Amino acid sequence: MTRALFDPLTLRGLEIRNRIWIPPMCQYAVDAQDGVPTDWHLMHLGSLARGGAGLVTVEATGVSPEGRISPEDLGLWNDEQAQAFRRLTAMIHSQGAAAAIQLAHAGRKASTWRAWGDHPEGNVPAERGGWQPVGPSPRAYDGLAVAPS
Ligand SMILES: Cc1cc2nc3c(=O)[nH]c(=O)nc-3n(C[C@H](O)[C@H](O)[C@H](O)COP(=O)(O)O)c2cc1C
Secondary structure: OOOOOOEEEEEEEEEOOOEEOOOOOOOOOOOOOOOOHHHHHHHHHHHHOOOOOOOOEEEEEEOOOHHHHOOOEEOOOOHHHHHHHHHHHHHHOOOEEEEEEEOOOOOOOOOOOOOOOOOOOOOOOOOOOOOOOOOOOOOOOOOOOOOOO
């Protein structure tokens, strides 16, 4: 049986209205560097849901502070963040889409600069919100600091 792009798909008890799924896309938009979703995320993800996607995936979200790729990444390790995520999820659902999230730990590729603006090479220093990356081995990612496990 041929499946078309706009056919629904059921995964266990979840019916997804079509096969247009939005991948996770880092926004580097948490200016407060606290991992808490902002109005930007509400607008960005909400508009994708409103546009008709079946499923909207929230960007790579750090499960711990040192697991973020950049200081401006989303995080999900405290109650304040969880509350703000509720608002995002409600918005996505209200527009008929399913909500997904990419939970992530950046390992040795953590504490890097967001994707725009002038900045030096290497990791973000502590005074700009950076931290010591933590990885599975002491092998550095190209151009970045060694991340002790
Ligand atoms: C602005 C932007 C941010 C992205 N952020 C993530 C991310 O948070 N996690 C991830 O796994 N991939 C990320 N990606 C990769 C996309 O998921 C990927 O481009 C998408 O799945 C489409 O695949 P393709 O580029 O091979 O066509 C990002 C891509 C873009 C353009």
